[in-house]
Amino acid sequence: MNRVLHVLKYYRPAFTGEGVFLERSSAVMQEVAPAVGHDLLVTHTPRPADPREAAACSTLGRVVHLSRRPLGALGREAALVWWFLRNIRRYDTVHFRTHADWYFLSYLLTRLAGRRLVLSATLDDSLPVLTHQYRRSLRPLVARAFGLFNAYISISPKLLNETLSAGADPARCFLVPCGVTVPEQPPGTGARLREDLGFAPGDTVLLFVGGLCRRKDPMFLIENLPAILSAAPHSRLLLLGPPLEPDYVEALRERARALGLEGRVHLAGEQSNPHPWFAAADILVFASRMEGFGTVVPEAMAHGLPVAVRRLPGVNDSFVLEGETGSLFDTAAEYVAAVTRMAADPALRRRLGAAGRDLVRRRFGMRTVARQYLDIYGLPVDAQNSESGAAAPGESPALPGETRPSPLTAPAVPAAAGSMPGASTPAAGPEMETGLGATASVLDTRFHHLAPPPADGRPRLVTMVDAEEAFDWSRPFSRDASDVSSMAKQHLAHRVFERHGVVPLYLADYPVANQDAGRAPLRELLRDGACEVGAQMHPWVTPPFEELVCEHNSYAGNLPPALELEKARRLTDKLAEAFGDRPLIYRTGRFGVGPRTADVLRHLGYLADTSVTPGWQPNCQGQWGSWGISARPYWCDRDRTLLEIPVTGALVGRLARRYGARLGPVAFHRLAGRTGLTGALSHLGLLERIRLSPEGMTLDEAKRLVRVMVADGHRTFVLTYHSPSLAPGNTPYVRSAADLDHFLAWLNGFYTFFREEVGGQPVSWRAVRGLPASAAPGCRAAPSAAAGLRPAAALEPQSPA
Known part of the structure; x- marks a missing residue:
C-alpha cells in the first residue's frame, strides 16, 4: 500500500x-x-x-x-x-x-x-x-x-x-480549490430544524458558517441587520461556528442586545454536521475579510443557496457571479441591497441557487479534487486489487426477479472552461459521489466507547439467524446460487424458541427478500410477533453487479465504498419492500466488515451492526483484524448513533486473559493448525477459541464460554447460526436428519442452561440498543425459573463495563 x-x-x-x-x-x-x-x-x-x-x-x-x-x-x-x-x-x-x-x-x-x-x-x-x-x-x-x-x-x-x-x-x-461534498439530506430536514429553532415558515433565514472571530467579521452582519429588517421584517440571522475568540463572541452578543436584536440573532455554536443547517437557511451571508478559498461559500451554493459575500479578488470572484449565483459586496450599502433584494423575491433565490449548485458541482466536486491531489502525489488512482475490477458484460445473470442496473459512474462532464494556467485538469468530470462521512468505524478502536451493561446486571441473550440462500460452501461463489427453500423449515427451530421465550432476529439477505419462498415464511412469523428482521449483505448476490465474483469480493468491506453503499442501499430498499419496514440492524455476510462500513450504515439510517466476532479474523480485514476488539457492545462513533453488537466469541484457557490478544494471531493461524499447535493448545486447556453457535461448537464448549465470560463481567451474549442448517445437506454442520435432531437439541440445551444456571433471559437486539420495547414485536414471557435457579445478584459484574 x-x-x-x-x-x-x-x-x-x-x-x-x-x-x-x-x-x-x-x-x-x-x-x-x-x-x-x-x-x-x-x-x-x-x-x-x-x-x-x-x-x-x-x-x-x-x-x-x-x-x-x-x-x-x-x-x-x-x-x-x-x-x-x-x-x-x-x-x-x-x-x-x-x-x-x-x-x-x-x-x-x-x-x-x-x-x-x-x-x-x-x-x-x-x-x-x-x-x-x-x-x-x-x-x-x-x-x-x-x-x-x-x-x-x-x-x-x-x-x-x-x-x-x-x-x-x-x-x-x-x-486545486477546496472540494465540496454535499451528503443527501432526508426530506423535511430543513423544515424540522427551522421548527426546532422557533422560526416561522415565512421567515427569511440568513446563515453565516465559520469560526466566530474578527477575521470572519460576523459583527458586520449584526450591525447591518437593522437595515435589512426595515425592508424584510421577517429576517433572522443564524451564526453557526466555534467561538475562536471568546471575548469577540461576547462582544457580538452585547452588540445584538444594544441594537435590540434579541430573538433575531441566534448563535448556534459549533456543529459537527453543518449540512442540515444549510437546508434550513434561505441565504448564505459571509463577510470574511481574508480567505484562501472560503469553502463555506461553495458548500452553501452546492445546497442551492444564493450567497451574499464580501468581494475577495482572486478568491471568490470566479464562482460568486453577480446576478447569476449570488452577489459580491464591498460596502454595507451593497450588502443590504443584495440581501433585501433576495429576501423579497423567492423566485430569484431559487434561480440563483440552482445556478450556483450546477456551477459548484461541475467545478468543485470533491471527487475531482481528490483525483487532482492523487495525481500531484504521483500515486495511482483507482488503485485496488485487480480481483475487484468490474464484471464483464453478461458475465453473471441477474437474480430471479431482478434486472441488471446501469453502471455506478455518471457520464463524463467536460472540464470547466477558463481553467488557470498551472491548474491540474482531470481527464473526466465529476463522478457519482457517495456523500459518506468518515466519522465512524466498526473496527478502529479509536472510535469505540463501551455501552453500559444492563441496569439489573442480569445476563441477556440475543438470537440471530443468518437468513440466506443455500450454496455449496466448498465451491467458488456464484450468483446462480439463489435457493431459499430452507426458509420453510424455520418452524422447526421455533418449536424450541417458543419453549424458552425466544424471539429471534432474522438477518435476511437479498435472495430471501427477493423471492416469495424466502419472504413468505418470514412474513408469517412477523405477523405472529415471533421474529424480527434485519439486513445481511452477501455482495455476490446483491445488485448492482459491478464487481467480479471471487473470494476477495465476497467480503463487502473489500468493495469500493461507492459500490458497498449502493449494494447496501438496494438491500435495504428490498427488505423494506418485502416486510413493510426499513431494517435498522445490519450484518456483513462472512463478517466481512470494512473501513467504511460504519459510514455506509450511518448514511442509510441503521442503528446497529453485528458484523464482528472477536477472535475470528476474516481474510478481508488485514490490519483491520478483530483480535483486539471487545466482545461487549460498543458505540462505533462519537455521536453514539451506531451500536456494534458483536457475535459472542472469545479466547478461553489458562493463557487467554494475559496473553490471548498476542498469542491469538499466531495460535490460530492456518500454519499453526496444520502443524498441530492449535489443537495442542486446546487439548492442554491453554488456549482455545469458542463462538456461541450450534455450528461447529459443542454444547459443553458453549457453556464453558459463557461461564468464563460471565465471570469476567460480560452481560450481553449473541448466539448465531445459518438458516440453511435447518434443511439437511445445505451446510457442513447438518448433513442428515440425525444431525438436525442434534442441532435442535443443542439449542434446547443451551437455552435451558442460560436461563436456569446462568440466570439469563432472552431479549431483542432493540433492548441492547436501548430502544423502547414497544418498537419491537412482543417478546413472549419465558417459563418460570426452576427451583434451583441461581439468583442474578450472584453474578454482578466485576467491572463497570
Whole structure:
C-alpha cells in the first residue's frame, strides 16, 4: 500500500479549516484510490489527554501529535527531525499543508529519502509571503530552500499568482480549490430544524458558517441587520461556528442586545454536521475579510443557496457571479441591497441557487479534487486489487426477479472552461459521489466507547439467524446460487424458541427478500410477533453487479465504498419492500466488515451492526483484524448513533486473559493448525477459541464460554447460526436428519442452561440498543425459573463495563 503523510500545525481539539478539509478530502481520496493510505502528523497542537479527542476521521489511519505538551521552536524542531528520521521510510509522499518547519530540516530529510514533497498555500502563505517572514539577509537562501518541494498547491488564483511571481517553476505549481461534498439530506430536514429553532415558515433565514472571530467579521452582519429588517421584517440571522475568540463572541452578543436584536440573532455554536443547517437557511451571508478559498461559500451554493459575500479578488470572484449565483459586496450599502433584494423575491433565490449548485458541482466536486491531489502525489488512482475490477458484460445473470442496473459512474462532464494556467485538469468530470462521512468505524478502536451493561446486571441473550440462500460452501461463489427453500423449515427451530421465550432476529439477505419462498415464511412469523428482521449483505448476490465474483469480493468491506453503499442501499430498499419496514440492524455476510462500513450504515439510517466476532479474523480485514476488539457492545462513533453488537466469541484457557490478544494471531493461524499447535493448545486447556453457535461448537464448549465470560463481567451474549442448517445437506454442520435432531437439541440445551444456571433471559437486539420495547414485536414471557435457579445478584459484574 502507498502511504501519504499529511502535516498540519494545528488539529483537534483545536479548530482549523484545513484540518476539516483534510478529513473530508481523505475520505474521498480513499474512495478514489483504496490502496492509498493517509496519516497525519500534528506539530504544534499538543497530544490530548484522551486520544479519542483526535479520532474524528476514520480515513486518517494514524493521527500522531509530536509531543504531549507545547514545545519551543528548537524543541519542536528537534522532535520533528527525530520523528522523520524514524518514520520517513513509511511514506511515499509528504504533504505539508502548512509551512511547519522553520528550519527546513524535515523537508531535506524527505528529499534525501527519495520521497515526494508537497507544500500547500491556503490563506496568506504563498511562497513570497512565507519568504518575507525571514530576515532580509536569509531570504535568498530561504527561496532556494523552498525549491526542495516537488509541487506547490494553491487553493485560489490569487495564491497561485503570488507563488508564480516568486519565480516558482510553473510545472510544479497547481491550482486545486477546496472540494465540496454535499451528503443527501432526508426530506423535511430543513423544515424540522427551522421548527426546532422557533422560526416561522415565512421567515427569511440568513446563515453565516465559520469560526466566530474578527477575521470572519460576523459583527458586520449584526450591525447591518437593522437595515435589512426595515425592508424584510421577517429576517433572522443564524451564526453557526466555534467561538475562536471568546471575548469577540461576547462582544457580538452585547452588540445584538444594544441594537435590540434579541430573538433575531441566534448563535448556534459549533456543529459537527453543518449540512442540515444549510437546508434550513434561505441565504448564505459571509463577510470574511481574508480567505484562501472560503469553502463555506461553495458548500452553501452546492445546497442551492444564493450567497451574499464580501468581494475577495482572486478568491471568490470566479464562482460568486453577480446576478447569476449570488452577489459580491464591498460596502454595507451593497450588502443590504443584495440581501433585501433576495429576501423579497423567492423566485430569484431559487434561480440563483440552482445556478450556483450546477456551477459548484461541475467545478468543485470533491471527487475531482481528490483525483487532482492523487495525481500531484504521483500515486495511482483507482488503485485496488485487480480481483475487484468490474464484471464483464453478461458475465453473471441477474437474480430471479431482478434486472441488471446501469453502471455506478455518471457520464463524463467536460472540464470547466477558463481553467488557470498551472491548474491540474482531470481527464473526466465529476463522478457519482457517495456523500459518506468518515466519522465512524466498526473496527478502529479509536472510535469505540463501551455501552453500559444492563441496569439489573442480569445476563441477556440475543438470537440471530443468518437468513440466506443455500450454496455449496466448498465451491467458488456464484450468483446462480439463489435457493431459499430452507426458509420453510424455520418452524422447526421455533418449536424450541417458543419453549424458552425466544424471539429471534432474522438477518435476511437479498435472495430471501427477493423471492416469495424466502419472504413468505418470514412474513408469517412477523405477523405472529415471533421474529424480527434485519439486513445481511452477501455482495455476490446483491445488485448492482459491478464487481467480479471471487473470494476477495465476497467480503463487502473489500468493495469500493461507492459500490458497498449502493449494494447496501438496494438491500435495504428490498427488505423494506418485502416486510413493510426499513431494517435498522445490519450484518456483513462472512463478517466481512470494512473501513467504511460504519459510514455506509450511518448514511442509510441503521442503528446497529453485528458484523464482528472477536477472535475470528476474516481474510478481508488485514490490519483491520478483530483480535483486539471487545466482545461487549460498543458505540462505533462519537455521536453514539451506531451500536456494534458483536457475535459472542472469545479466547478461553489458562493463557487467554494475559496473553490471548498476542498469542491469538499466531495460535490460530492456518500454519499453526496444520502443524498441530492449535489443537495442542486446546487439548492442554491453554488456549482455545469458542463462538456461541450450534455450528461447529459443542454444547459443553458453549457453556464453558459463557461461564468464563460471565465471570469476567460480560452481560450481553449473541448466539448465531445459518438458516440453511435447518434443511439437511445445505451446510457442513447438518448433513442428515440425525444431525438436525442434534442441532435442535443443542439449542434446547443451551437455552435451558442460560436461563436456569446462568440466570439469563432472552431479549431483542432493540433492548441492547436501548430502544423502547414497544418498537419491537412482543417478546413472549419465558417459563418460570426452576427451583434451583441461581439468583442474578450472584453474578454482578466485576467491572463497570
